[in-house]
Amino acid sequence: xxxxATPSVSAAPAARRLPWGHLWRQSQAVVRLxxxxxxxxxxxxxxxxxxxxxxxxxxxxxxxxGSLADEPAAEATQFFSFLYQIYALRLALFLxxxxxxxxxxxxxxxxxxxxxxxxxPxxxxxxVAAKYATGLLVTIPLFLLSTVAAFALxxxxxxxxxxxxxxxxxxxxxxxxxxxxxxxxxxxxxxxxLVGSLFRSPAIPxxxxxxxxxxxxxxxxxLKKISVIHYLQALCPVPxxxxxxAILADAPSPWLSIPGLILLTGALVAxxxxxxxxxxxxxxxx
Amino acid sequence: xxxxxSDNRIVYENVSKFYGEVLGVNRVTLSVPPxxxxxxxxxxxxxxTLMNLTAGLLRPTRGAISVLGQTPDHPEEMFRLVxxxxxxxxxxxxxxxxxxxxxxxxxxxxxxxxxxxxxxxxIERVNLVDAAGRRVAGYSKGMRQRIKLAQAIAHRPxxxxxxxxLNGLDPMARAEVIALFRELAAGxxxxxxxxxxxxxxxxxxxxxxxxxxxxxxxxGEIGGVRDEMEEQxxxxxxxxxxxxxxxxxxxxxxxxxVEARLLEDGGLLVRTRDADRFHLLLNEVVLDTGLxxxxxxxxxxDVNAVYEYLISNGGKS
Numbered sequence: 001x002x003x004x005a006t007p008s009v010s011a012a013p014a015a016r017r018l019p020w021g022h023l024w025r026q027s028q029a030v031v032r033l034x035x036x037x038x039x040x041x042x043x044x045x046x047x048x049x050x051x052x053x054x055x056x057x058x059x060x061x062x063x064x065x066g067s068l069a070d071e072p073a074a075e076a077t078q079f080f081s082f083l084y085q086i087y088a089l090r091l092a093l094f095l096x097x098x099x100x101x102x103x104x105x106x107x108x109x110x111x112x113x114x115x116x117x118x119x120x121p122x123x124x125x126x127x128v129a130a131k132y133a134t135g136l137l138v139t140i141p142l143f144l145l146s147t148v149a150a151f152a153l154x155x156x157x158x159x160x161x162x163x164x165x166x167x168x169x170x171x172x173x174x175x176x177x178x179x180x181x182x183x184x185x186x187x188x189x190x191x192x193x194l195v196g197s198l199f200r201s202p203a204i205p206x207x208x209x210x211x212x213x214x215x216x217x218x219x220x221x222x223l224k225k226i227s228v229i230h231y232l233q234a235l236c237p238v239p240x241x242x243x244x245x246a247i248l249a250d251a252p253s254p255w256l257s258i259p260g261l262i263l264l265t266g267a268l269v270a271x272x273x274x275x276x277x278x279x280x281x282x283x284x285x286x
Numbered sequence: 287x288x289x290x291x292s293d294n295r296i297v298y299e300n301v302s303k304f305y306g307e308v309l310g311v312n313r314v315t316l317s318v319p320p321x322x323x324x325x326x327x328x329x330x331x332x333x334x335t336l337m338n339l340t341a342g343l344l345r346p347t348r349g350a351i352s353v354l355g356q357t358p359d360h361p362e363e364m365f366r367l368v369x370x371x372x373x374x375x376x377x378x379x380x381x382x383x384x385x386x387x388x389x390x391x392x393x394x395x396x397x398x399x400x401x402x403x404x405x406x407x408x409i410e411r412v413n414l415v416d417a418a419g420r421r422v423a424g425y426s427k428g429m430r431q432r433i434k435l436a437q438a439i440a441h442r443p444x445x446x447x448x449x450x451x452l453n454g455l456d457p458m459a460r461a462e463v464i465a466l467f468r469e470l471a472a473g474x475x476x477x478x479x480x481x482x483x484x485x486x487x488x489x490x491x492x493x494x495x496x497x498x499x500x501x502x503x504x505x506g507e508i509g510g511v512r513d514e515m516e517e518q519x520x521x522x523x524x525x526x527x528x529x530x531x532x533x534x535x536x537x538x539x540x541x542x543x544v545e546a547r548l549l550e551d552g553g554l555l556v557r558t559r560d561a562d563r564f565h566l567l568l569n570e571v572v573l574d575t576g577l578x579x580x581x582x583x584x585x586x587x588d589v590n591a592v593y594e595y596l597i598s599n600g601g602k603s
Contacts, residue, residue, distance in 0.1 A: 022395050025392070025395050025397070026392075026393055026394075026395050028392075029389065029392030029393040029395075030393055032389070032392065033378065033389045033390075033392070033393065036380065036381065036385070036389070037378045037379055037380055037381070038379075040380070041379065041380040043379065043380070111376055111378075111379065112374045112376035113376050113377065113378050115343055115370075115372055115374065116378065116390055116437075117393065118342070118343055118361075119341060119342075119343070119365055119368070119369075119370050120361075120365055120390060120393045120394050121361050121362045121363070121364070121365040121366050121394060121395065122361065122362075122365075122393055122394075122395075123361060123362065124361070280343060280344045280345060281338065281343040281344070282305070282338070282343075282344060283374065
């Protein structure tokens with residue numbers, strides 16, 4: 001028992017000597033704990049199902065009796081563009097980010113477990129960054145896998161798929177979709193991390209964000225710039241028609257879209273960290 | 287407990303906490319030394335608020351708190367010193383008892399080997415080794431209390447804050463846990479324990495802080511608090527004997543006895559300003575008269591009586 005009774009200062013990790021190493025260890029520990037709590041059990045099941053759902057539609061199409069083999073790969077290009085931009089990006093990835101990032105802090109409050117983190121010697125900025133990183137570690141591989149699988153199932157039945165992929169723009173398209181997927185996880189992750197730190201329930205603000213992103217094509221050019229989809233859409237390899245009522249605006253260049261989105265996300269994560277830094281734990285009020 | 291701020295004390299300087307217009311605690315000024323300090327008060331009196339303020343989970347609306355010279359503004363320093371077993375009966379989902387303790391040690395920054403070693407030591411201390419591999423969700427209330435305690439002591443804190451730590455423990459476990467508190471306090475730790483069960487605190491505390499309605503109504507060693515109020519609040523002793531009327535007539539001759547009342551059930555209730563002198567007097571009467579005494583029962587010598595007295599007198603000590 002005597003060792004437990006010994007004051008801890010000398011026994012604590014040497015944070016002063018190796019601050020970065022110490023912060024890295026703490027971040028890793030948070031990531032490990034978050035994965036164990038939220039994504040390795042039944043809790044993660046819904047997220048996995050939604051994330052992998054974009055594969056179902058091309059799978060059904062693939063399994064459907066008929067002669068897709070007679071159709072050219074260009075058909076598949078239109079089909080996949082629609083599937084990716086309307087369903088995978090705007091619905092499945094969006095909702096998964098709401099579920100993963102929007103609950104990073106809120107769920108801890110609902111579960112009454114946030115104080116366990118707050119009572120450890122971890123800077124709250126590091127805690128937020130580690131939680132955000134956990135969300136990315138879950139969503140990015142899931143949606144990369146989902147996108148590759150959906151892409152493969154879409155093109156596989158068509159004639160000339162080999163030439164489209166190897167000699168044509170196929171691999172370039174896939175690369176662009178994967179880049180958009182990563183950026184979408186980063187961007188929506190930042191948005192919903194902040195939403196989760198600001199609101200009791202992320203559902204209503206998430207609907208508002210969804211509405212804003214949904215009417216993006218009707219927004220004037222200036223307002224388009226404050227939607228995530230504006231930058232993502234510009235990076236998609238196949239443009240999608242937005243209908244006769246769309247207000248046209250110049251698509252931002254990739255050199256603006258990518259760093260712009262990352263900078264914006266950095267700001268959102270920083271605001272979330274600032275929110276958490278001043279946060280008190282008083283579950284009774286929830 | 288009114289020493290100036292020190293690096294070896296938990297110091298509250300005129301601390302108030304309001305939830306909107308609702309009072310949490312008001313104008314608390316204390317300096318808590320090492321040892322076991324009992325924080326006593328009924329539900330809603332402000333105990334948990336004061337503990338949460340101490341641990342930095344809440345920020346004071348006014349005033350300042352320092353824990354061994356550290357404040358929650360510097361969590362890297364302060365939370366190495368503090369372990370807190372809260373009253374919240376909630377745990378991260380899906381974890382075993384061992385994973386719960388070990389994972390949070392890793393968040394502290396300990397490496398894997400050291401975290402595992404510390405986790406096992408803490409789990410051993412609360413006698414939960416056999417259940418450490420089971421999920422916390424399947425634990426009994428008493429086991430959950432003990433694993434929380436293990437988590438709070440695992441990083442070897444200098445200040446241990448325990449909110450109602452004996453809730454749900456069976457008598458054997460209570461005895462073990464109380465022994466652990468004493469052991470920790472003997473090692474120089476500050477152990478701050480809250481309870482609304484006054485008898486518990488009376489048993490384990492070196493000093494007490496009585497809190498009611500958000501105000502500290504008394505503080506100090508329990509005996510000292512009792513002595514301070516004895517003048518205004520005489521001690522009560524119930525005696526059952528074969529000749530209560532005779533005893534009443536004899537004791538009433540003495541000035542420290544302010545009341546000797548015969549009860550309907552044959553008992554005699556004596557109120558005295560000096561309990562020690564009364565007990566000597568009782569011995570004399572028994573020797574003189576051959577009185578057959580069945581029971582001598584102090585009815586208000588514990589912290590409950592102190593507490594009742596203080597809060598019924600305006601809550602100011």
